[in-house]
Amino acid sequence: MVRNTSGLIAYRTGVKLRIRDAQGRDAVHPVNARELVMEIPVVRPGERVAVGARVGTRDDVSLNGAADKVVRFDVELGSATWLPADDAALFPTFTATFRGIGRNSTDPVRGGIRYSVTSMSCRQMASRGTAAVFFDSSGAVVGGTIDGIGDPRRCGTDGYEKTSLETYVPKGIDEARTLLTEYCDVSRPEGGVFRPSGAPFN
Numbered sequence: 001m002v003r004n005t006s007g008l009i010a011y012r013t014g015v016k017l018r019i020r021d022a023q024g025r026d027a028v029h030p031v032n033a034r035e036l037v038m039e040i041p042v043v044r045p046g047e048r049v050a051v052g053a054r055v056g057t058r059d060d061v062s063l064n065g066a067a068d069k070v071v072r073f074d075v076e077l078g079s080a081t082w083l084p085a086d087d088a089a090l091f092p093t094f095t096a097t098f099r100g101i102g103r104n105s106t107d108p109v110r111g112g113i114r115y116s117v118t119s120m121s122c123r124q125m126a127s128r129g130t131a132a133v134f135f136d137s138s139g140a141v142v143g144g145t146i147d148g149i150g151d152p153r154r155c156g157t158d159g160y161e162k163t164s165l166e167t168y169v170p171k172g173i174d175e176a177r178t179l180l181t182e183y184c185d186v187s188r189p190e191g192g193v194f195r196p197s198g199a200p201f202n
Helices: 030-036 085-090
Strands: 009-020 037-043 072-077 081-083 094-103 110-119 126-135 141-147 160-168 179-185
Touching (some): 009 085, 037 179
Antiparallel strands (some): 110 160, 126 179
C-alpha cells in the first residue's frame, strides 16, 4: 500500500516489493523477480493505493524442497514525476468499490474479489492492472495481488457494476478492509530500464 502525503500528483511511481524469509533472504525465486517490479500510474494528493503481487516462493533453499516461508516484506519506492494538482483533469478517476469475496468450496484460499468501478473518464485509458491488498483485523497487511493488466474492458468510460478478480485469498483476513485500485494510465509504457529484471511487470 502506498499513500501520497504531498499536495502534488505522483505520476508513474516505480515500486519494488522485497519479500524475505526468516534468514533475511529473498523468498521469491529470481525467475519470478520481474513480477515484483511495477509502476503505479497515478497517485493523487492524499490518495491511498493498493500495491500487491501474486508470486510463488522459492523451494530451493530448504533441505526437503518445501516452499520458503515469508516473514516480512518491504515496499521500495523508485522515481516518480511530480505534477501540479491542477493537472488532475488529465487523469480521470476510476473508483473501485469492494463488494465481497467468494471462496472456492474445494480450495478455500482460492477465490474472487467482487467489486464495481465508477469511471469519470470521457475516453478510454490504458489498463496497467487491478491491484488489491488484504488486511487482518489489526490492520496489518497479509497479502495482495495484481491482475487484469492490459484488459481493454478496464479503464473505459462506462465503468462496471460487478466484476471479479480471481486470485489467492489468505485465510483470516478482515474482508471489509480489502483495498482495491484500478491502475489507469494515459498510455502503456514504452520499454524500460533493466531494474533489475526488465520493464515494470505492469
